[in-house]
Amino acid sequence: MSRPKPSPTLRVASYNIRKARGLDQRRDPMRILEVINSLEADVVALQEADMRLGARPSALARDLISRETDYEVAPIARNAVALGWHGNAVLVRKDISVGKVTHLDLPGLEPRGAVRLTLGGPFELDLIAAHLGLIRRNRVQQFETILKQTDKDRPTVLIGDFNEWSTRRGMEPLAGRFEVHIPGHSFHARRQIASLDRIALSGGLELRSAGVEEGPLARRASDHLPIWGDIAPV
Numbered sequence: 001m002s003r004p005k006p007s008p009t010l011r012v013a014s015y016n017i018r019k020a021r022g023l024d025q026r027r028d029p030m031r032i033l034e035v036i037n038s039l040e041a042d043v044v045a046l047q048e049a050d051m052r053l054g055a056r057p058s059a060l061a062r063d064l065i066s067r068e069t070d071y072e073v074a075p076i077a078r079n080a081v082a083l084g085w086h087g088n089a090v091l092v093r094k095d096i097s098v099g100k101v102t103h104l105d106l107p108g109l110e111p112r113g114a115v116r117l118t119l120g121g122p123f124e125l126d127l128i129a130a131h132l133g134l135i136r137r138n139r140v141q142q143f144e145t146i147l148k149q150t151d152k153d154r155p156t157v158l159i160g161d162f163n164e165w166s167t168r169r170g171m172e173p174l175a176g177r178f179e180v181h182i183p184g185h186s187f188h189a190r191r192q193i194a195s196l197d198r199i200a201l202s203g204g205l206e207l208r209s210a211g212v213e214e215g216p217l218a219r220r221a222s223d224h225l226p227i228w229g230d231i232a233p234v
Contacts, residue, residue, distance in 0.1 A: 008122030086113030
């Protein structure tokens with residue numbers, strides 16, 4: 001009897017790049033891209049990918065991404081100079097197709113947003129990339145808003161900087177719909193004390209493996225370390 005083929009996997013990653021400003025206070029986009037390349041991910045959600053003022057120009061030039069990586073920028077930005085929406089950008093391998101893109105305004109004292117993308121690759125899924133607020137009650141409201149925008153019938157990955165210091169509290173709205181995974185302590189890059197960056201999976205998906213990129217370059221490139229997870233359909 002032949003063995004069943006293993007389910008295809010997709011590597012997703014999340015990285016708060018702090019506008020490409022490292023711990024040495026130098027803004028070095030090439031250093032960020034080297035870290036991203038080292039993740040060997042299929043899809044990378046970025047936070048703080050754009051500047052905060054004016055038209056919010058990107059911290060990473062599109063032509064640099066095209067030249068130095070195998071990624072394409074998902075069509076999220078609403079102008080010609082930004083990469084993302086409220087600083088949320090998504091890079092995808094060139095064999096991953098991007099379908100519908102939905103911009104989500106999130107409630108709270110600070111301007112925050114998330115983006116939902118329909119992706120095609122080894123298997124289809126929705127990916128929601130988010131950078132949540134600094135205040136827990138706002139984060140709870142933001143999770144509730146995100147849940148209202150998810151399709152219960154589609155496997156969904158929610159990934160990003162959740163800004164939650166607790167491993168037990170603050171994510172109650174996700175209970176019953178998503179399983180939250182903590183790849184490891186991703187903040188601060190100099191001294192890892194908190195798991196702010198996380199991956200949440202809906203039914204229909206499982207996490208095969210996960211981790212935090214802790215190499216010397218990642219420790220200098222931003223105040224966050226990138227996380228990654230290998231996911232598969234069940």
